Amino acid sequence: LVNIFERKQEARQPFFRVVELDDETEDPAIWGKNFPQQYDRYQRTVDQVRTRFGGSEAVPRTPSEADPRSLVAQSRLDEDPRLRIMWAGYAFATDFREERGHAYMLDDQTFTERQVVTQQPGTCMHCHGSVYVPYRKLGGGDLIAGFEKMNQMPYAEARTLVNHPVACIDCHDPQTMQLRVTRPGFLEGIRAYKASQGIVGYDVNTQASRQEMRTYVCGQCHVEYYFKGPEKRLTYPWHKGLKVDDIMAYYDEVGFRDWEHKDTGAPVLKAQHPEFEMYNQGIHARSGVACADCHMPYERVGGTKISDHHVRSPLLNVNRACQTCHKWSEDELKDRVVSLQTRTFTLRNHAMDALVALIDDIKAARASGATDAQLEVPRQYQRRGQFYLDFVEAENSMGFHAPEEAARVLADSMNYTRLGQIALRDALAGKPVRPPSDPSPTNLDPLKSAALQERPAPPPASR
Amino acid sequence: LVNIFERKQEARQPFFRVVELDDETEDPAIWGKNFPQQYDRYQRTVDQVRTRFGGSEAVPRTPSEADPRSLVAQSRLDEDPRLRIMWAGYAFATDFREERGHAYMLDDQTFTERQVVTQQPGTCMHCHGSVYVPYRKLGGGDLIAGFEKMNQMPYAEARTLVNHPVACIDCHDPQTMQLRVTRPGFLEGIRAYKASQGIVGYDVNTQASRQEMRTYVCGQCHVEYYFKGPEKRLTYPWHKGLKVDDIMAYYDEVGFRDWEHKDTGAPVLKAQHPEFEMYNQGIHARSGVACADCHMPYERVGGTKISDHHVRSPLLNVNRACQTCHKWSEDELKDRVVSLQTRTFTLRNHAMDALVALIDDIKAARASGATDAQLEVPRQYQRRGQFYLDFVEAENSMGFHAPEEAARVLADSMNYTRLGQIALRDALAGKPVRPPSDPSPTNLDPLKSAALQERPAPPPASR
Amino acid sequence: MTSLPAIALGTTLGLAAGIGSYTFIYARGASYLTDDPAACANCHVMQEQYDGWQRSSHRAVAVCNDCHTPDGFAAKYATKALNGFWHSFAFTTGRYPEPIQITGRNHRVAQASCAKCHADIIASMNDAAHTTRDAADCARCHGSVGHPID
Ligand SMILES: [Ca+2]
Ligand SMILES: [Ca+2]
Numbered sequence A, B: 001l002v003n004i005f006e007r008k009q010e011a012r013q014p015f016f017r018v019v020e021l022d023d024e025t026e027d028p029a030i031w032g033k034n035f036p037q038q039y040d041r042y043q044r045t046v047d048q049v050r051t052r053f054g055g056s057e058a059v060p061r062t063p064s065e066a067d068p069r070s071l072v073a074q075s076r077l078d079e080d081p082r083l084r085i086m087w088a089g090y091a092f093a094t095d096f097r098e099e100r101g102h103a104y105m106l107d108d109q110t111f112t113e114r115q116v117v118t119q120q121p122g123t124c125m126h127c128h129g130s131v132y133v134p135y136r137k138l139g140g141g142d143l144i145a146g147f148e149k150m151n152q153m154p155y156a157e158a159r160t161l162v163n164h165p166v167a168c169i170d171c172h173d174p175q176t177m178q179l180r181v182t183r184p185g186f187l188e189g190i191r192a193y194k195a196s197q198g199i200v201g202y203d204v205n206t207q208a209s210r211q212e213m214r215t216y217v218c219g220q221c222h223v224e225y226y227f228k229g230p231e232k233r234l235t236y237p238w239h240k241g242l243k244v245d246d247i248m249a250y251y252d253e254v255g256f257r258d259w260e261h262k263d264t265g266a267p268v269l270k271a272q273h274p275e276f277e278m279y280n281q282g283i284h285a286r287s288g289v290a291c292a293d294c295h296m297p298y299e300r301v302g303g304t305k306i307s308d309h310h311v312r313s314p315l316l317n318v319n320r321a322c323q324t325c326h327k328w329s330e331d332e333l334k335d336r337v338v339s340l341q342t343r344t345f346t347l348r349n350h351a352m353d354a355l356v357a358l359i360d361d362i363k364a365a366r367a368s369g370a371t372d373a374q375l376e377v378p379r380q381y382q383r384r385g386q387f388y389l390d391f392v393e394a395e396n397s398m399g400f401h402a403p404e405e406a407a408r409v410l411a412d413s414m415n416y417t418r419l420g421q422i423a424l425r426d427a428l429a430g431k432p433v434r435p436p437s438d439p440s441p442t443n444l445d446p447l448k449s450a451a452l453q454e455r456p457a458p459p460p461a462s463r
Numbered sequence C: 001m002t003s004l005p006a007i008a009l010g011t012t013l014g015l016a017a018g019i020g021s022y023t024f025i026y027a028r029g030a031s032y033l034t035d036d037p038a039a040c041a042n043c044h045v046m047q048e049q050y051d052g053w054q055r056s057s058h059r060a061v062a063v064c065n066d067c068h069t070p071d072g073f074a075a076k077y078a079t080k081a082l083n084g085f086w087h088s089f090a091f092t093t094g095r096y097p098e099p100i101q102i103t104g105r106n107h108r109v110a111q112a113s114c115a116k117c118h119a120d121i122i123a124s125m126n127d128a129a130h131t132t133r134d135a136a137d138c139a140r141c142h143g144s145v146g147h148p149i150d
Helices: A002-011 A028-034 A036-046 A082-086 A102-111 A122-127 A132-138 A143-151 A155-159 A184-196 A210-219 A244-254 A275-279 A291-295 A330-367 A372-393 A403-428 A448-452 B002-010 B028-034 B036-046 B082-086 B102-111 B122-127 B132-138 B143-151 B155-159 B184-196 B210-219 B244-254 B275-279 B291-295 B330-367 B372-393 B403-428 B448-452 C003-026 C029-033 C044-055 C064-068 C073-093 C104-118 C123-128 C138-142
Strands: A058-060 A071-073 A226-228 A233-235 A298-301 A304-307 B058-060 B071-073 B226-228 B233-235 B298-301 B304-307
Touching: A028 A036, A036 A102, A036 A304, A071 A102, A082 A330, A082 A372, A102 A122, A122 A143, A122 A155, A122 A184, A122 A233, A132 A143, A143 A184, A143 A233, A184 A210, A184 A233, A210 A275, A210 A291, A244 A372, A304 C123, A330 A372, A330 A403, A330 B403, A372 A403, A403 B330, A403 B403, B028 B036, B036 B102, B036 B304, B071 B102, B082 B330, B082 B372, B102 B122, B122 B143, B122 B155, B122 B184, B122 B233, B132 B143, B143 B184, B143 B233, B184 B210, B184 B233, B210 B275, B210 B291, B244 B372, B330 B372, B330 B403, B372 B403, C064 C073, C064 C104, C073 C104, C104 C138
Parallel strands: none
Antiparallel strands: A058 A071, A226 A233, A298 A304, B058 B071, B226 B233, B298 B304
16 A cells, blocks of 8 residues: 555655755744645644643733743642642642643743752753754764753753754754654653563664654653652653552652642652643554644645644644544534543642641641551542552543543542541541552552452353 | 334235233233233243353353252442442342343342342342232232332242233233333332423323334333332332433432441432333434334244344344444444443443542541541542442443443542542641532533533524 | 365356356446446445545545545456456345455555645655655554545
């Protein structure tokens, strides 16, 4: 079948090669000369339109010396003050906004107040700018070497080396225009993940199918991550798997914590945009539907079809993003999404209430002189429940990417937090308490069900 | 996809009217003379084949005077002993089995040990036998009058009036073969539900579409129910809606309880097979897919297509039941179901563990002399959490009919039960406790989130 | 012992050929050799697709064979003969999956047919992002263009 298209290629010039592109061509405007339509759409990611739970709202602000932005996205902290309690003592409690289009990624990272309250490393740059060329320059042609160098710079220094938000060269091979993964974080992360599945030495750029690449290029950044060790190496915690439980188990094993919670002293974690991880637990991933299918649907332009490079909420583009596969009306499709999201949002609120209650309890106990020994186990439950909640809270589809999994994770979160409140009361009353069991999708807490997790295997269904 | 249904409208089957059928023709064998294929399949509901979570296993037993059955389905109580704790003091704790094919409905009801430990009313017959003709005879031609009479008989007496499991006449008009609802419970239940939606005086047999009827005939029995007042009138608790929260609110309002829990003294409820209610919260119902589409799929017999009257688990018939709409392989489809079910099953186990823990706590507190005043609120939480759990446990698709809703309901259940444990500890410590808030899908418990349930409405998405 | 299956197989094949060609003629299996969609519907089991096709965006522009037979006389009639024979056989014996599902070969034929007519529209999709990797599978998004419903 491939040959058919190859034959066609010789026959036709799909585009006019006005300029020569090579592996140093950083500026998307130059690529745009060969591919004006894609470039045009790409530039439209400056648009800000809000949906029920997504998109973003353009909030005007008076530019200042420190922060020249005249428009920002709405503050999530003001929308839900409980977030400040969850993140007490961490930079996110000072500034956390709804994310917006790709065009803003560099500025929003540079000017977030989170940069003011903490000294961030150059590692941050990996997902907020076109670092492919800078990495290779830094590394003397070696991508990974450059990556390691930039990780260890202070953010401000790294910032001076980067000139664009994510650009063509970050996802495309300049010669063939084929998709490619350019991000060390993903190259290493997916290799670790595949290894956990028994596939060793996985090389995404040679082994992934085209359809997989339509997801992996996004997985370069829309993932949970942490900075490993003093080298601040960007690491995707997929060594045991992609589920929240696998990631939790990994962090417990390596003994990682993002910060100590200000009110409770618990060693807590911050989950960040695990779109790729959650998507992989959903029915669309299972059906081979890629990120690009919904977020960059094909668009007819004159006589040809292009991928809409105006990456945005599919709810702003339902007919192309969904209706080729789902013949329902636009309103019906939107309503299906919002119903699923509202269910997730409601559970998320209950889980958030539970967490706040636990934090209040520990805080109060601490104030009235509870010992660290007494607080030990409740704090472990907070770490657990808070990460599970944040994993859904930080995921940006409000559950749509994997609705059942989102509900499951929130259920587990609530159970952990409530168990924390119970453990606290028992500890204070001098009763024995049990720490949370090892996280795993099928074994949640150290109660009696272990033996019952599996029913006896049924006899073969054939007769 | 919508057209699927149109196509099915066309699937009419020519037949030879060998015998005349009228509204007194009870015996399916006679109907079978006109419709041999449907009758043949109908008889096959004696088959017992087990799937991972469904179907049923044929367990041999030595027939006795009291119970002549030589085959029964496996005991769910032995599979999960925690059920005995949940139902302590109620008939279900003595005998509860996996359900099997329609052919067994009459015998299984007659000979369950639940009949031995309790005196059951004639009401039971409504869903376990062909009562259409008996009701009309009893009522002197009036269906409802006969229904009311039989409800007030002792079971044994009612039993003598019924000769068949559900039969043709219970779902079909003998003249036109059109589907019809013959069950007073559903006629009244759906009317009450529609009224809650603002539609008054709904008459299902004249107002429902054909596609709706393909679900409603099943909804006659596969629903949650209770016996109202001294007349033991069979009632479907849909007056506020079909969601578990609406039903909970209804039972609280009318102050109904099935029994007092033996170990805790809580006024608890038993949920029973809410297939219709859960299905209605799922994506298939929303997509207009009917029970019959999956459980009685069309089958090619020679030149014509008939509805497979061998009503059973679709997993035993995946290609006809699913592949008409889903192009995936049989194995893939089975695996999708089992994955969704396993997720539900795991959560169900965690919720069950939580409930058992609460019951143990209250039991212990009681033993050590806690007062009813102290136990009041924890008992309310048990009533709430137990009903939510049982609503999923009793639903027979292990979550498949509405996976997100099943997970949501189990999440709420766990939250309630854990809150009960917390309330108990606080009550015993003389601290103030709050009873569960009114159940509602969007307002779970009396914590801070009420104000946050809704984000501010977004500006219109057009620019 | 070992020869028994062989014999059985032999007979079946002979029988198969017999039955097959019987239907091939009787049920106007020869319609496989025409381009008239109505002819395909000579087999009621094709009715579904036929009805769908009549409602489809392609009704006016593509007949069954445009999508289900490859280019080139030889290839075209090879496929037709193959399908014609096996489908006739399947039809007669009633041994085929319900619902009918496209087989790998015919799926590829259909896929190629899309490219045949839509070369321009998909030019940038596949050529610009031109790729040693697999080309996009049209049916993944447009599976119903020929005949809506399943
Ligand atoms: Ca956003
Ligand atoms: Ca069963």
